[in-house]
Amino acid sequence: MFKQFDWVTIPAGVFWMGTDVATDTVAAQFAWAQQVEQPQHQVYLPDYRISRYPVTNAQWGVFLAQTDYTWADHDKLWLSGIPEGKEQHPVVWVTWQDAMAFCRWAGVSLPTDAEWEKAARGTDKRLYPWGNQAPDASLANFANQVGDTTAVTHYPAGKSPYGVFDMAGNTWEWISTVWGTDKDNPEFTLPYQVDDGRESLEDSQILRMVRAGGWKYDATLIRCAYRDWNKPQTRGSGLGFRVVMR
Template sequence: MPRLPAISLLPAACLAVALACAGGPARHPKAPPEVPGMVYIPAGPFLMGSDDGFDDEAPAHRVVLPGYYIDRQEVTVGEYRRFARAAGREVPRAVGHALSGRDELPVVDVTWEEARDYCEWAGKRLPTEAEWEKAARGTDGRRYPWGNEPPYHGGRHWACYAATLFHNPVYPRIVPGDFYATDRSPYGVLDMAGNVAEWTASTYDPYPGNAFSSPLFGKGLHVIRGGSWRSSAELLRVTRRRVASVAGYHRNDVGFRCVRDGGG
């Protein structure tokens, strides 16, 4: 089973000093190899969490990650169907009914275990919360993958979320991964604000230094990240955490994407 990467926390006050004192001539590392369907997220620090969101998002803190690859789009119905056929698994109920014949759409209605098993079958793994958030927001601390502007501005919606159904009910609830090209992170990863929410490898626990107490902390329940077609604008923020409240949890707005180690 693939191992999750080590995460090191770096206090904000120390980060600038560490970067300024690195010393030595500038190095130009070799570009990582391209992996079809995946985006490389370079090693380094980023700001995780928020001090002005929900209690479990605090405190904002610096996290340092090694380099890794993440799927550009969410795993599709067609991709999951190939896994189910190869592994002798049943497809999720939504795939056999509502999403029948729509292989280009993100797969939903999968449990955490099913998502994990697919990623392992594909030679990958589920992303940690930190990996997911860095891929979604980059290193500038933005609120949404595209920046700090609200999801509806400039006369159009920037992601697939609940308001798109209200304003234009002919839009489908779930759309192909490249339907909203504006829902794009600084690295070019798609649909990390809307469309379907996504499983992570992380369990629901407080961030270091957070005094907030939740009865769900420490229960081994897994975190879901990203908004979906059911979400309000406030729930599309890249720092928002959602937790599967029971074992075996699955919903028609929850899918997943995978990562793989990339060195660096």
């Protein structure tokens, strides 16, 4: 198993998942949030470990060096190796299938929808990883303020209550959970149920969920409860992932 992860243990217990539009005035303005983030409800999770940071370019480089994995964007983006000065930036331009291949090699998994959200917000219903304060440039990389990804250690003031970094902004993060076949209507809504098929890994072509927003996107999309989708074969300049160990 690949050893180079800084693990954070998330203790067993319940947390509040989803949005209460009576208290989240940002979400209350958007029909999308009301459609996919409600109802707010309690979810019990056993303990697990999550990587403190998204998977970095340096870690992705080890994966590529130790396997014969064919990464479609290698020659376009990494013709001369890891981009200079970006060793500790999150790897981007990776598909869901790419992320899954890394997980198989490293002996880890992508987080579930619930695992990701608990690690991001803790148990006190906070709106953002750092609390309820509106985002600003000291807390997260969003709204194209920087124009690129930043090092995964760049925003210590924006870490979650468990000490997990970059759970808001910098990159969207692939998670394991199925969205469905209709981008406008998630097949699996809240309340979250781990055993209802939403965590099936069998269909590598079905839409999968993404979390965290990214460096290009505005503050409404970097709330802890924000849920969205992407095609599993999609690549993007703000699309990466982190991992868990159960």
